[in-house]
Amino acid sequence: MSGRRAKEFALYKGEELLAIGTYVEIAKELKVQPRTIRYYGSSAYKRKIAKRKNPKSYREIVRLDGAEE
Numbered sequence: 001m002s003g004r005r006a007k008e009f010a011l012y013k014g015e016e017l018l019a020i021g022t023y024v025e026i027a028k029e030l031k032v033q034p035r036t037i038r039y040y041g042s043s044a045y046k047r048k049i050a051k052r053k054n055p056k057s058y059r060e061i062v063r064l065d066g067a068e069e
Helices: 022-032 032-037 043-050
Strands: 007-012 014-021 061-062
Touching: 007 022, 007 043, 014 022
Parallel strands: none
Antiparallel strands: 007 014, 007 061
């Protein structure tokens, strides 16, 4: 890479930590596409979750440097 550090994230399901790494690393670990992991941080996914009856058990991606993705 050209001096850029890959952004690292943590993926949670409710209170449970599922994986830590880049989008690609998390996707490999969970055997899904990286775009699926990116979708968990999208506003469209958050709107979808807000409509659920039990919004506690959803997947949430959190950027490790403190900024939410």
